[in-house]
Amino acid sequence: MTSENNLPPEHARRVEQPHVNVAESDRRKQLAKESEASKRFRTGGKGRRRRVRRKDWTDEAFRGEDELDYDPLERVMSRDEHDRRREVEKAVLQTDARQREQAVSVAKTATGQQALVIAAGGLRARALMDGKEFNCTVRGILTEIETGFINPVAVGDQVMVTEDGANGLVIEEVLPRQTILARPDQFLAPKQQVIAANVDLLLIVSAWWNPTIWLELIDRYLVVAQRTGIEPLICINKVDLMTEDDDYEATVQPYYDLGKRVLRTSATEGVGVDELREALRDRTTAVVGMSGTGKSSLLSAVQPELKLRTKAVSEVNGQGQHTTTQSTLLKLDVGGYVADTPGIKEFGLGGLTRIELQDYFPDILAFAPGCRFSNCSHITEPDCAVQAAEEAGLIPESRAHSYGLIWEELPE
Ligand SMILES: Nc1nc2c(ncn2[C@@H]2O[C@H](COP(=O)(O)OP(=O)(O)OP(=O)(O)O)[C@@H](O)[C@H]2O)c(=O)[nH]1
Ligand SMILES: [Mg+2]
Ligand SMILES: [Zn+2]
Incomplete structure (x- = not known):
């Protein structure tokens, strides 16, 4: 939480203030405009782009494969089809252990x-x-x-x-x-x-640079973690690429405030690798994150011979499959397993509706009781305590922004 004496986080100052009390169409236009504006490059200390947190801003070279992939049909489906899908999706993603048991x-x-x-x-x-x-x-x-x-x-x-x-x-x-x-x-x-069963740790890997950190994706995976009951661990890799004016602490502060663990690593320089190895000990971990963030490099740093084993084990995969999403479970010398999950880009949000989304944003939900409407979405409604809190700097802007972007994509 930002106090009055503290400046808002550095990354938060980079985006415009949110828009309160505007009609939905205006709001949408505004979002589109923001998205356009956000595509602009900003030059960093060493001639690199500034760190950014929107998928629109992500280096093109790393896009495509790992873009969050929402079903384009979703938007043109009939309401009945929506409902049917949602029910099925919900049924299989029940976090209630007993129902889950019945399902599987x-x-x-x-x-x-x-x-x-x-x-x-x-x-x-x-x-x-x-x-x-x-x-x-x-x-x-x-x-x-x-x-x-x-x-x-x-x-x-x-x-x-x-x-x-x-x-x-x-x-x-x-x-x-x-x-x-x-x-x-x-x-x-x-x-x-x-993708994987019985995982009890979700290692969310994001690079600081190259590809630039994408906070929205981290926020999506945090929703997934809460929905599936899997403990999240955020790992910011490639910290060796940080420049002096990069404000790491301010960027990750929202996650500390949420009580999440954040590791700071460099697979190439060996920074934070011992800590990561300890975090993985005796756990069954699924490693997620966009391509190129260093997931494989980190696992190899934790245990150098893992890479070879990955190759050996993966020979059993992919026979006659129409999908490439196969993962393997690798045994760690320190105890536990890691699921290398190449190609995961969209999962875990199936069946989630707009009104439910705030349940997965505790920092937003905390202000919801002050809203005029009990079913407030905190997007366009008047007298919204969440939007007011955001304006007052009480909710990290990156989090509010992620909430808005995910909300836009969810069915009503
Ligand atoms: N500077 C720097 N480069 C890194 C670091 N970690 C990984 N890299 C480089 O980033 C590139 C991608 O690393 P990978 O480990 O293949 O990334 P990945 O997340 O496994 O990518 P996919 O398998 O495509 O999902 C490689 O060229 C690595 O050498 C790091 O800490 N610092
Ligand atoms: Mg890899
Ligand atoms: Zn509200």
Whole structure:
């Protein structure tokens, strides 16, 4: 929280004040204008662009693949279709453990041995049993059980495996999942694809520069973390590229205020690597963040031989898959696992509605009781305590901005 004596964070001063009490159409125009204005380059200390926090500002070279990918059909769907999708999406993303269990568990008919899935693609998987890796197939019946997910088995799954003479090792059952990291399927939405199961740490990697830090993406992943019940850990990498006039502390202050952990790392210089290794110890971590931020480099710094293992394990993947989003679970020497999740760009916001969004922005929600309307969206309404707080510098502008951008994209 910014006190009167403190200047607002440096990054916050770079954007114009928000707009209060303007009609929605004006507000939209204003947002569009801001977005245009934000595309302008700003030259930094060493001739680089200024640090920016909008996806519009992100270096083009790193865009495309990792742009948050919202279903373009979403906007032209009928309300019924919207509702149907939302219901399905909600059902599979229930944070309530019991409902989740019902959604994913299958009848416990199998005996056999328990194993951990470390790679999965279609009906093939690689699993760890008693410290050894085995190739398995997935019992076909598992694909027929309606779970709302297209893949019956994902990395991180605890499964029961039996030995079947002709087929070798066969996964007969998926044990109830504690957490689910999923994304809408590109072709089969509203069905979702499980990216990883039973993850308990979400490592959100952002570069400080190159590509420039993108706070909106961090804020989106924080929403995902809260929705899935997975603890977030923010990692700002490439800090070796910081210039003297870059204000790191001010930029990450909103996350400290939210009680989030933030690591400051440089994979190339070895900064913060020991701390990161400790943070990963005995956890099952999914690493997320846009391409080029240094996720692989960080994992290699934590454990140099990981890269080789990644390659070896990934051979089991991608067979006859229509999607490239496959991940592998890598074992850490310090204990625990990391899920390398290449290509993840959109996940975790499925089924979220506009009015619910503020539940995932505690710094915004705190002011909501003061709003005139109980269903205030804090975007255009009059007498909005949130907008007033934002004007008064009591809500970090980057957070309010992210809220507005995500809100715009969510269904009503
Ligand atoms: N200066 C600097 N460069 C870094 C750092 N970490 C990674 N890089 C470089 O950034 C580039 C991308 O790093 P990767 O580790 O491949 O990034 P990634 O996040 O795994 O990217 P994807 O696999 O495409 O998602 C490489 O050229 C790295 O050498 C760092 O801390 N400082
Ligand atoms: Mg990588
Ligand atoms: Zn309000």
